Structure formats: structure tokens, C-alpha cells
Amino acid sequence: MKRYVCLILLFLLGAEGVFSQKRPMKLDDxxxxxxxxxxxxxxxxxxxxxxxxxxxxxxxxxxxxxxxxxxxxxxxxxxxxxxxxxxxxxxxxxxxxxxxxxxxxxxxxxxxxxxxxxxxxxNIFLVPIKGTDMAYYVQYKPTGKADFTFVNLLTGEEQCIEDINTFGQVEAGRLLYSVADSLKSTLYLWEKGRKTQVGEVPGYIASIANPDAKGCGTLSCASTYDTRFDVTSIYTYDLNKCICSKLLSYQDITGLPEGTKVSSMSRLINSKTQLLIDLEPLAYPQVERETDQVNLELWIWDENISPRRSFKRSGFDASKYDKYVYDIATGECFTLPTKGLSSLAFPQGEDVKGCIAFDATPWYKESDWTMSPNDDVYYIGMNGEKKKLASHGKYGLSWSPDGTKVLLYDPALKAWRLIDMATGSDRDLTTGKLPYPVYEEEHDYSFDAAPYGVAHWNPDNHTVVIYDRYDLWSLDVKGEKAPVCLTQGKGRKELITFRKAEHPVSSRDKLYLEGFDEKSKTKGLYLLAGKNLRDMAVDSQSNLVVKANTDNGKVVLWTKEDYGERDFWVSDLTLRNPKRVTDSNPQVKDINWGTTRLYTWTNLEGKKNEGILFLPENYREGQSYPVIVLFYEKMSQELNSYRLPEYSSATIDIPWFVSNGYIIFCPDISYRIGAPYESCYNAVISGVEQLVKDGIADKERIGINGHSWGGSQTAWLVTRTNIFKCASPCSAVTDQVADYLMLRGTGQPNMYFEEDAQGRLGKTLWEDRELYLENSPVMHADKIHTPLLIFHGEKDTSVRIYQGMALYFAMRRLGRPAWLLNYRDVGHQMGGDAECRDFMQRLIGFFDYYLKDAPMPEWMKGDNNK
Missing domain, CATH: 2.40.128 (Lipocalin)
Structure with a gap:
């Protein structure tokens, strides 16, 4: 009897343990x-x-x-x-x-x-007036007029201005508006319920610019209401003197190219003494297609732009003309030599001393095999001076607040150059002056590395703050003082990347920074006040990011994020004693979720390698688990990123597979130009072997999955190793030679991808045929002994369906197990919920069969097995 009692007690204790366990996710969770x-x-x-x-x-x-x-x-x-x-x-x-x-x-x-x-x-749309209890709404009439109503939202009191034509920006209880008749428009100021006539202008006031601190502004005018989008003159107004005066008439501007006119997009510059002219055609030609015209597309071998490129200009092309500036005092129109230049960059403010011009025209042809077109860069002064600043590169610009200076990043020099827009003189601000690079140090592409960027210009224009990999540097624009590291080298010393935070908004004496800690892979909030840099809110387990704050900074809305959750909290700026606002997914408390771990090992090149391990919540140290390897370039920075469970659109869903007893391993890959797949092998295989040595991975239950670039490497890896029990390459390039000569949906040949972008081969097909053959999985399919589940979308315009079919047919001819999921209405990745759910079911069945000894799904058996 005692034996039965003991058995019952053991059963109850065991049952309690079972019933207290969290359940794994189901598909439709x-x-x-x-x-x-x-x-x-x-x-x-x-x-x-x-x-x-x-x-x-x-x-x-x-x-x-x-x-x-x-x-x-x-x-x-x-x-x-x-x-x-x-x-x-x-x-x-x-x-x-x-x-x-x-x-x-x-x-x-x-x-x-x-x-x-x-x-x-x-029929009303309430528009709030910032900083007040007021709002306004406008009710438009068929006559082209409107009723404008101020409303006090708390008391309901309304003030209506009837039958207006045009109004300017609304301020608290203040409005500039116009009323037009057949001959003229009258400008009025409505302020605190009192109407004042400012002045009259002939024609129709199309737009009203905000007044400056002195109460002066401008009016853009058209001839009539029906032609209100065709501005013909500009008037000024003075609220203090209550007068409107003509500034200029577009018809007085002569010397413009035949068939063009001044566009309404033209703007006043240099204290309203000049008009910077945008051109538009007098009339857009009507193109009629001949009914008997042959639908022919002619491709010519040496044309500058290949026929299908999406950046071809259509319609009116302003780059075919010089830029024009009209001097109001003299009535003269002078030109800036910009004809043929593909794009112009003017400062946004009124003070314009010239422009920086970019010309991609000489390099359009090579953009078939480069990531994006290179440019030549020119300085063009208001006196007509034109000077080439640099050639054949990808450049970055940052304007000073007043537009008198600009920073130009020069990839050839790997430096920031300061251009004085008044004189065109330029000076290298960083070479030999900073101890560390201002460009991406870990850049591993064939094209030039990009700069880390500009944090901000100080309002006095005397200093500009730029980034290196970790820290912020203040540069003296005059060149009289040495650069100063504002963050005092803390970033590089402690491996924290500091960047200016979007929130809270920084002030002149307080600079709020977001810091990413490379060691813990977390984001936190820091404050730089004077020379004092301190932690405001840092958590070694979670990302803390401010999303909004009140103007006085007393209340802050922020997110706390890790693999387990991403919810919103409120607190003060220290982020201490927070109150939780949202609870997005309380059901996770009942589900076996998971944790993340930063995993470090030595790769086959003898270098430190990092990756993420996604572990089931009930993971036990010392126990080996089935592992799926999933990778895409570098992912370890996402160690503490929240992942929303979803049906698979491109690869396995990490939360679902982790919840169901898999470990997911995401290794980082650093690439060498000319050996991208070997770089992948060095990182991935060394990581997998270390997992086996550490007793984390069951060496008989390891699979691999990747999409697009990750899928291509997945397909290649299984030609080099049999360590994987199964593999699923998705939307993968498998034939580099064919892919090199294919056309993408953008009209760009895939040459750029293999030479210059992710392919990282760095050479043309004809410079090194063996390189392309060596990196083509289908050329080595006879070495594949790993069962494959291949996914491709037939409407994929990035990686054509041929690539998936080529690998499938190679495996079929060799008599090796392979399944192709060709979704006929899908592109580079899944779109519809039904397709995603179907794909996920098949991924689960495939991996469960090979890695968990589950029964083979019926769809894998084929007709011969039914």
C-alpha cells in the first residue's frame, strides 16, 4: 500500500511540474x-x-x-x-x-x-494652433472662396472670417489672408478678433509668406484665380506701415531660353535682392503614338544609359539649361554655368553664395556594374566661377546653417573638406588632424567607404561636430584650433558608439547622445553638458530609447527592448522609477519564449568572431539541441532586438522555432573582397564546430537556412561541407555567371551586384572566369550531399526564378534529395498571409523531419510515395 501511495505522490509531483511548464508556440499563435x-x-x-x-x-x-x-x-x-x-x-x-x-x-x-x-x-478638419487652446478649420466653397474659423476648443467660442481667397500660416489668434475681386486682391491682418487692411495688389494673391521679425513678408501673385498656379509677380508687404509694394514682375525677366518661363518654384535669395530661377516649359508637348508604330526597343552598345535604367529623365529636363539669377535692382538676368550637370545643391536659407553641382553624366555607363553612379563635383559661385572639386566618387554634403559654408566628404582623400561658398576656396579639415578615420572602418565592399557623418553645426558657424566610429569631434572651421574630442575618447575606450539622439532634443549647452555598447549590444541615453559626459540611462540587458518628451523634459516616453519584450514606459529624463504604459503581448507569460546570448569564438582565420544564440527558455546547460544556422552579413548588433513572431516571409521565424526546442545560431561574417564565400565558410563553419565542442549543438541535428544573399551562401556552403543534416536556400543566386548577365526589375544589370555590391567578387567575369565558377553552387552540385528545400518566387525580379530551378535540376539530375517551392505569384519574398503560412508549415515539416526525427510530411513524399 505504501508503494502505491509513493507512486501517487510521485505522479502528482511530476504532474505539477508538467502543468507548470510553459507550452511551446503553435503555428497560429x-x-x-x-x-x-x-x-x-x-x-x-x-x-x-x-x-x-x-x-x-x-x-x-x-x-x-x-x-x-x-x-x-x-x-x-x-x-x-x-x-x-x-x-x-x-x-x-x-x-x-x-x-x-x-x-x-x-x-x-x-x-x-x-x-x-x-x-x-x-465637413470640417480641425487644425490645432501650437501652444494654445485654439484651432481653426476652413470650409471651401465652389466659388473658390472659403470661410475661415478660429475656435477655442475649451469654451467653444468661434470667430469666423467669411469669403477669403488665400491665407498664410496661422499663429495664435493671428492670420494673414486675402480677398480678391476681378481686378485686385486685398491683404488683411486678423489679430485677436480685429481686422486690419494691409494693402492691395493687382491680380490674385496665390500665396502669403510668413512675416519676418520686422513684420515684412512677400506675396506670390497670379493674374486670376483660374491661373493661380502660374505665378507672374512678387509683392512685399509691411504690417507696420500697412502697405504692399511691387518687388518684381516675371514678364520683366528677359534672356531666358526659348520655350521656357519662370517657374512658381523660384525663390528669393540674398535679402530678397535676387530671384533664383527655376525653369519650366511654356507648354508641355502632347506626345501622340502612331497607330502603326513598331513596338521596338533599340539597344546600342555604347549609349550612356542602358535602356531599362529607372533614373532616365523624362519630361522637362532642367539640366539641359544653365541656372539663371535675376538681380532685382539692376533688372539684369545672369547665368550660372550649370548646363549639363545632373543635379544642383543650393543652401536652403536666403543667403546664397553659390551652389555645389554634381555630374553623373560621364559615369552613367559604368553604373551598370557599380552600386550607384559616381559623380564629378563642382563649385559654382554667383560670379559665374566654375571649379571642379573632385571626380569619380560618391560624395556627402553638409551645409552650415547660414549656407555660407559646406562640408564635402571626399572618398578619395577619406576626409571632410570645407568649402567657402563666397570664394570657392576649400580646405581639408580632417586629414592628419584626427587620430582616427572619419569613414566606416569595417567597410568590406568594393566601392568606397561612406563617412560616419555630421552631428551638427553650431549656430555661430565657427565649429562643426562630426563622428568617428565611436566619438564626436568638434572642428574649428577657421582652422585656428585643433579638433576637440567632445566625448573625451570614452566611446573608443569603452567600445560605445555615440550618436546625437533624436529625443530628447539637444540644446546649446546640453547634447543628448544615444550610445550603442558593442560589448553588451545595448543602446542607452547619455548627456554631454560642457566637458561632462555622463550616463543618463543604461541597461546592460536592454535597449533604452527615448521616443518623445515634453519641452521642459520632465516627462519622457521611451521603449525598453530586448528579445523578450518591447513596450513603452514614462518617467523623467533619468528613466528611473518608470511607469509601464503598454503591455503588448501578455500571452507570452504562458509560452516557452526564449533568451539570447552573445556567442564568441575564434574563426578559421584566427580572428575573434561573434554571433547570437537564440536559446529556448527552458534551455539546460550541457544538453545538446537541434540547431538551425541562420545568417545575413552581421546580426550580433540585434542581440537585444525584439522579434515579433510571424509566418515565414523569407526564412524561418526565430521565435517559433526557439519556442519549439530549436537553438538558432546567427554568426557574423566579415568579408574579404574576391573571397566572399570563403569568408562565410571561415565564420559559419568554425562557429558550428565550436557549438558542437561546447556541447550546445547535437552534431547529428544541424540545419541551415538563408535568404537572398544569405541563401546564396547557404547553397554554396553545402558544396563544401556535410556538417549540415539539411539546408534551405531561399531566393538564392546559384549560378554567378548567369546572374551576372541578368537584368533586375530596376533595369540595372546584375553586374553591379557581383562586382561591387554584396557579391564582393571585385572583378569582371572576363578578368577571372574561375572566380565566378568557383562561387557558383550549381557548378559544384555534385559535391552536395545535404537534402535541400529550395524556395523561390516566380515573380522575383531581384533573383530570377532560373536560379532556384538551376539548383533543383542539378540535384534532380544527380539523384540527390531536393524540393523546390515555386510560389507562382510571389516575388523576392512572401507577401500574402496564406503563402507565408503555407511556407512556414513546409519549413517546420522539413526541419522537424531531418532534425527531430518527425514523420516525413506528405508533401515531401511525392507522387511515387502516395
Whole structure:
């Protein structure tokens, strides 16, 4: 009897352990997961509003209104297009009424303090006036006129201005608008309920520019309302003197090319003394296709642009003309020598001393085999001076706030050059002055490395702040002082990449930085105040990123993210004592989820290699697991990135496979030009072998999966090793020779991909045929003894379906197990939910069969086995 009691007790204890375990994900659990779709913090920091979106269902019918002070959440159903108004006192949204078949939702505002809801007329669109309790709406009439209404959102008081034609930017209780009749337009100022006539102009005022600090601005005018998009003159107005004066008339501008006119996009520059002219045609020609015309596309061997390239110009081509500037005082129109230059870069402000011009024309032809067209760069001064600054490269620009200077990144020098726009003089600001490169140090492509970039210009224009790999450097524009490392070398010393944070917004004396720690792979918030750099919020296990904040910085909305979650929190700027706002996926508490681990080993080149291990939540040290290798260039920086479970669109879904007992291994790959696949072998195979040595991977249960570039390498790896029990190359290039000569959907030949981009071969097919053959999996298919599940979409315009078929037919001819999933209506990766779900089911069946000894799925057996 005691024996039975003991057995019963053991059973109950065991049952308790079983029932307390979290369950693995099921296929359709993907439908349960959701992410925050829209989220906003009110200006006063008292409220947060958000909703969720799920991948496979509409989940936007509930809006959540979170009270920052109390932590309570109000739920509202059926809302859309929400936003805060009245400095955060109101929430505006749209809601469709029951029984209303008009299709147009009603507009509501909710007083967040009293919870009183107000319905507005359907035909109005409320526009908030920042920093006030006011908004406005405009009701347009068939006559071309409109009624403009100011409204106090809290009291409901309205002030209406009827029958206006044009209005400018709205400020608190202040509006500039015009009223037109058949002969003239009258400009009015409406301020605090009082109307003042500013002046009259002939014709129709098409647009009203904001007044400057002195109350002066400009009016763009057309002849009539019907021609309002064809500006013919510019007038000025003075709010203090209440006068409008003619500045210039486009008809007085002579010397323009035949068949062109001044475009409405032209703008005043240099204290409104000159007009920088954009040209447009007097009339666009009507092209009529001949009914008996042969549908022929002529390709000529030495034409500058190959026929299918998408960047061919169509319509009016301004690059065929010089740039024109009209001097208002003298009435003269002078030219800038820009004819033939493919693009022009002028500063955005009023102060224009010249432009930087780019010309890709000499290099268009080679863009068939380079990643993107190279440029020649020119300085063009307002005096007509034209000087070539650099040739045949990919350049970066950063303008000073006043437009008088510009930084040009020169890839040939690997340096930032300072161009004085008044004189055209330039000076190297970084070569020999900084101890570290200003370009991407780990760049492993054939084309030139890009710069790390410019953080900002200081408002005084005396200094500009640039990045190296880790730190921020202040450069003296005058060249009188040595560069200063603002972050005091902490970034390089501690392997933290500092970059200017989008939020909170930095000020003159406070620079907020986002720091990415290469050791922990996490993002945190830092503050640089004067010479003091300190941690504001850093977590070695999670990414902490500020998404919004109040102007005074007292309330901050931010995300905490790791593999397990990504939700929003509120706190002060220290991010301490936070309150959780969202709980996107509470169901994860009942599911065996997983963890991530940074895995480090020595690769076959004797170098340190990193990667991510995705481990089941119930992972036990010392126990070997089935492993799927999944990779794409470098992924370790995503160690703490949240991953939403979803049906497979290109590769296996990591969360699902981890939840179901697999370990996923994502190794980083550093490439050598001319040996991309060997580089992959060195990293991936060494990592897999180390996993086996460490007892993590069961050497008899290792699979591999990759998509696109990762798929190509997957297909190649199995020609070199039998370490994998099975492999699934997806949308993969398998024949480098054929791919090199194929045309992409963009019209660009794939030559660029193999020579200059991810292919990284660095040579033409005819310079090294063996290189292309050696890196073509189909040429070595006889060495493949690994069963393959090949996925391809027949409408793939990046990697043509032939590539997947070629590998399949090679395996078929050799009598080796291979399955091809050719989705007829799919492109480079899956689109529709049905296809994604089907693909995921087949991936699960394939890997479970080879790595978990599950029964072979019926679809793998074929007709001969049914």
C-alpha cells in the first residue's frame, strides 16, 4: 500500500511540474502577437494615447488613453486618426456612427479632464494652433472662396472670417489672408478678433509668406484665380506701415531660353535682392503614338544609359539649361554655368553664395556594374566661377546653417573638406588632424567607404561636430584650433558608439547622445553638458530609447527592448522609477519564449568572431539541441532586438522555432573582397564546430537556412561541407555567371551586384572566369550531399526564378534529395498571409523531419510515395 501511495505522490509531483511548464508556440499563435501601432505623448506630459496592430487581423478598434499621473488607462472603441490638441487638454479623433452609411466618420474632441465628448460637423478638419487652446478649420466653397474659423476648443467660442481667397500660416489668434475681386486682391491682418487692411495688389494673391521679425513678408501673385498656379509677380508687404509694394514682375525677366518661363518654384535669395530661377516649359508637348508604330526597343552598345535604367529623365529636363539669377535692382538676368550637370545643391536659407553641382553624366555607363553612379563635383559661385572639386566618387554634403559654408566628404582623400561658398576656396579639415578615420572602418565592399557623418553645426558657424566610429569631434572651421574630442575618447575606450539622439532634443549647452555598447549590444541615453559626459540611462540587458518628451523634459516616453519584450514606459529624463504604459503581448507569460546570448569564438582565420544564440527558455546547460544556422552579413548588433513572431516571409521565424526546442545560431561574417564565400565558410563553419565542442549543438541535428544573399551562401556552403543534416536556400543566386548577365526589375544589370555590391567578387567575369565558377553552387552540385528545400518566387525580379530551378535540376539530375517551392505569384519574398503560412508549415515539416526525427510530411513524399 505504501508503494502505491509513493507512486501517487510521485505522479502528482511530476504532474505539477508538467502543468507548470510553459507550452511551446503553435503555428497560429502568430496571430496573437501585436505591436504598438501609433503612440503619442501630450504636450503637457499628462497623457499618452496609443493603439495596437496585429499582423494578421485588424486590431485598431480600441484606443488606449493612459493617465501619466494616476497610471490609469481609459479604453475607447472605434476611434481612428487621434491626436492631442489644446496643449494636451483634449484628444481629437474620428469615429464612425452606427447606421451611418455615408462612409465618412464624424470628428470628436474629448476633454481629458472632464471626459466630456463633443461632436463636430463632418465637413470640417480641425487644425490645432501650437501652444494654445485654439484651432481653426476652413470650409471651401465652389466659388473658390472659403470661410475661415478660429475656435477655442475649451469654451467653444468661434470667430469666423467669411469669403477669403488665400491665407498664410496661422499663429495664435493671428492670420494673414486675402480677398480678391476681378481686378485686385486685398491683404488683411486678423489679430485677436480685429481686422486690419494691409494693402492691395493687382491680380490674385496665390500665396502669403510668413512675416519676418520686422513684420515684412512677400506675396506670390497670379493674374486670376483660374491661373493661380502660374505665378507672374512678387509683392512685399509691411504690417507696420500697412502697405504692399511691387518687388518684381516675371514678364520683366528677359534672356531666358526659348520655350521656357519662370517657374512658381523660384525663390528669393540674398535679402530678397535676387530671384533664383527655376525653369519650366511654356507648354508641355502632347506626345501622340502612331497607330502603326513598331513596338521596338533599340539597344546600342555604347549609349550612356542602358535602356531599362529607372533614373532616365523624362519630361522637362532642367539640366539641359544653365541656372539663371535675376538681380532685382539692376533688372539684369545672369547665368550660372550649370548646363549639363545632373543635379544642383543650393543652401536652403536666403543667403546664397553659390551652389555645389554634381555630374553623373560621364559615369552613367559604368553604373551598370557599380552600386550607384559616381559623380564629378563642382563649385559654382554667383560670379559665374566654375571649379571642379573632385571626380569619380560618391560624395556627402553638409551645409552650415547660414549656407555660407559646406562640408564635402571626399572618398578619395577619406576626409571632410570645407568649402567657402563666397570664394570657392576649400580646405581639408580632417586629414592628419584626427587620430582616427572619419569613414566606416569595417567597410568590406568594393566601392568606397561612406563617412560616419555630421552631428551638427553650431549656430555661430565657427565649429562643426562630426563622428568617428565611436566619438564626436568638434572642428574649428577657421582652422585656428585643433579638433576637440567632445566625448573625451570614452566611446573608443569603452567600445560605445555615440550618436546625437533624436529625443530628447539637444540644446546649446546640453547634447543628448544615444550610445550603442558593442560589448553588451545595448543602446542607452547619455548627456554631454560642457566637458561632462555622463550616463543618463543604461541597461546592460536592454535597449533604452527615448521616443518623445515634453519641452521642459520632465516627462519622457521611451521603449525598453530586448528579445523578450518591447513596450513603452514614462518617467523623467533619468528613466528611473518608470511607469509601464503598454503591455503588448501578455500571452507570452504562458509560452516557452526564449533568451539570447552573445556567442564568441575564434574563426578559421584566427580572428575573434561573434554571433547570437537564440536559446529556448527552458534551455539546460550541457544538453545538446537541434540547431538551425541562420545568417545575413552581421546580426550580433540585434542581440537585444525584439522579434515579433510571424509566418515565414523569407526564412524561418526565430521565435517559433526557439519556442519549439530549436537553438538558432546567427554568426557574423566579415568579408574579404574576391573571397566572399570563403569568408562565410571561415565564420559559419568554425562557429558550428565550436557549438558542437561546447556541447550546445547535437552534431547529428544541424540545419541551415538563408535568404537572398544569405541563401546564396547557404547553397554554396553545402558544396563544401556535410556538417549540415539539411539546408534551405531561399531566393538564392546559384549560378554567378548567369546572374551576372541578368537584368533586375530596376533595369540595372546584375553586374553591379557581383562586382561591387554584396557579391564582393571585385572583378569582371572576363578578368577571372574561375572566380565566378568557383562561387557558383550549381557548378559544384555534385559535391552536395545535404537534402535541400529550395524556395523561390516566380515573380522575383531581384533573383530570377532560373536560379532556384538551376539548383533543383542539378540535384534532380544527380539523384540527390531536393524540393523546390515555386510560389507562382510571389516575388523576392512572401507577401500574402496564406503563402507565408503555407511556407512556414513546409519549413517546420522539413526541419522537424531531418532534425527531430518527425514523420516525413506528405508533401515531401511525392507522387511515387502516395
Amino acid at each position: 502568430c496571430k496573437l502577437w501585436r505591436s504598438v501601432d501609433q503612440i503619442q505623448l501630450s504636450e503637457n506630459g499628462k497623457w499618452v494615447v496609443y493603439n495596437y496592430r496585429a499582423l494578421y487581423r485588424q486590431d485598431l478598434d480600441t484606443t488606449y488613453i493612459y493617465n501619466v499621473q494616476t497610471g490609469e488607462t481609459i479604453c475607447k472603441a472605434g476611434l481612428s486618426n487621434f491626436s492631442f490638441m489644446a496643449n494636451g487638454k483634449l484628444l481629437k479623433y474620428e469615429k464612425k456612427e452606427e447606421g451611418d452609411d455615408s462612409g465618412r466618420p464624424s470628428v470628436y474632441t474629448l476633454n481629458l479632464l472632464t471626459q466630456q465628448e463633443k461632436q463636430w460637423a463632418k
